[in-house]
Amino acid sequence: xxITLKKLRRLTQATALTLTLAVIATGAAFAASxxxxxxxxxEAPKRVxxxxxxxxxxxxxxxxxxxxxxAEADAELxxxxxxxxxxxxxxxxxxxxxxxxxxxxxxxxxxxxELVILQGHSAAALSDxxxxxxxxAAAAHAKIIAERGGxxxxxxxxxxxxxxxxxxxxxxxxxxxxxxxxxxELGVLVIPVGLAFDEAYKRDPxxxxxxxxxxxxxxxxxxxxxxxxVYATIYGKSPVGNAYDAYGQIDAKTAAFLQQVAQDTVTGxxxxx
Numbered sequence: 553x554x555i556t557l558k559k560l561r562r563l564t565q566a567t568a569l570t571l572t573l574a575v576i577a578t579g580a581a582f583a584a585s586x587x588x589x590x591x592x593x594x595e596a597p598k599r600v601x602x603x604x605x606x607x608x609x610x611x612x613x614x615x616x617x618x619x620x621x622x623a624e625a626d627a628e629l630x631x632x633x634x635x636x637x638x639x640x641x642x643x644x645x646x647x648x649x650x651x652x653x654x655x656x657x658x659x660x661x662x663x664x665x666e667l668v669i670l671q672g673h674s675a676a677a678l679s680d681x682x683x684x685x686x687x688x689a690a691a692a693h694a695k696i697i698a699e700r701g702g703x704x705x706x707x708x709x710x711x712x713x714x715x716x717x718x719x720x721x722x723x724x725x726x727x728x729x730x731x732x733x734x735x736x737e738l739g740v741l742v743i744p745v746g747l748a749f750d751e752a753y754k755r756d757p758x759x760x761x762x763x764x765x766x767x768x769x770x771x772x773x774x775x776x777x778x779x780x781x782v783y784a785t786i787y788g789k790s791p792v793g794n795a796y797d798a799y800g801q802i803d804a805k806t807a808a809f810l811q812q813v814a815q816d817t818v819t820g821x822x823x824x825x
Contacts, residue, residue, distance in 0.1 A: 586824035588736040592788040593703040597667040604671030605643040617779035624796040644673045645689035664700040671707035677730035705741040710749035716767040748781040748817040780814035
């Protein structure tokens with residue numbers, strides 16, 4: 553079967569066009585995986601509200617570990633901090649009355665919050681229905697927060713680990729993609745806690761970042777890593793060398809390891825192109 557020169561040219565042109573479109577599509581997908589907001593939107597935020605569930609309040613509450621890290625690094629800033637944490641066990645973002653929580657004076661903070669960190673359900677990224685619900689609630693909350701002069705950060709949750717029944721190797725990527733996409737749509741900061749957990753396990757598979765009872769909630773080490781990741785993200789400073797060790801509960805070597813993982817994760821996350 554013979555092909556004329558004219559047909560060959562048409563086939564070549566069609567192939568070239570297909571390849572070009574594929575490259576464009578790949579580039580667009582890659583671009584979408586990069587966070588649009590690359591660093592702190594508030595310089596050294598003092599009035600911070602964390603909204604979420606038991607992922608935050610386990611192990612003496614993430615906001616306490618974060619506050620102590622900040623104070624250890626900068627004593628003057630530490631004295632000025634006004635942190636609040638509003639958590640409901642098993643909650644989704646829709647369960648929180650952010651309009652009421654962020655009203656000046658409602659929960660003991662007279663001035664509007666400068667930054668509100670939103671942490672959704674641990675399975676928020678794992679189904680279309682949950683994704684839609686998270687996006688709707690996050691958008692509604694972000695609008696209210698912006699109207700009061702505040703900024704928003706999305707707390708990217710960590711993935712479950714075996715033997716949790718929903719633990720799957722692809723979950724971290726699903727969570728990553730979903731939070732970055734949502735963050736970019738809303739124009740808000742994303743805190744890559746889930747990626748820090750994944751990186752820590754890659755570097756040391758024996759480390760215990762999850763609660764041994766349910767393989768979902770963070771252990772103390774997990775909460776410490778999360779706090780270090782939040783610190784590096786919202787303050788734009790490295791947690792490496794921070795002396796806070798959960799009052800001696802975390803040995804120096806492990807604390808240094810978790811601090812380095814947090815900083816490396818945040819640096820790599822915001823360097824995406």
